[in-house]
Amino acid sequence: MNALFKALNDPTRRAILERLRNGPATAGAIAEQFQFSAPTISHHLDLLRQADLVTSQKQGQFVVYTLNMTVFDELLGWLYQFKS
Amino acid sequence: MNALFKALNDPTRRAILERLRNGPATAGAIAEQFQFSAPTISHHLDLLRQADLVTSQKQGQFVVYTLNMTVFDELLGWLYQFKS
């Protein structure tokens, strides 16, 4: 839960998630969309992975990142307790 | 959106929100539940207010904090785009 909220608490990381809504992408393709350096984006991706918001698979020299939506259910569950 | 995620990215603040699920409470009553100083809790309450997650009304020498659930809809809306 901590890692989840931490990962979401950054506009760049949220933008990465929105980018991945359109389908998986390599680290490089993701980094191209932003004005930050590749290491910076790599670090953001690491935090997203720690929160289980994305998964990564190595494909040759590329690393493909994929959105993992199942963890959103945890967040929805947390929110739901406030809606009653 | 930034203030919202920022406010949620702290276990103490989330615990305050859960506390307020049971109804409004004064700053002092909230502070009693935690091991932090009153100024620290006051600061947390300020961040929650900035995110519009709580409202505050002064009642005599007390300040009563109330959960504001309407802002959760914004968060639900953001989440929803990922569920399709």
Add this chain to the structure above:
DNA sequence: TCAATGTTTAGGCAAATGTCTAAATAAAAC
């Protein structure tokens, strides 16, 4: 094998964060 490409790791730095104590403000009680 050597060079190029894609990504991560390491280390450094400024800014933001979470905590504290001390002081200020405001209302209540004596």
Add this chain to the structure above:
DNA sequence: GTTTTATTTAGACATTTGCCTAAACATTGA
């Protein structure tokens, strides 16, 4: 009117965060 009670503001400090550059690692291609 002075003291107590409730809360916030101010300022300090250690830790975390987000960024960078340089270097390392891993794979592909000549």
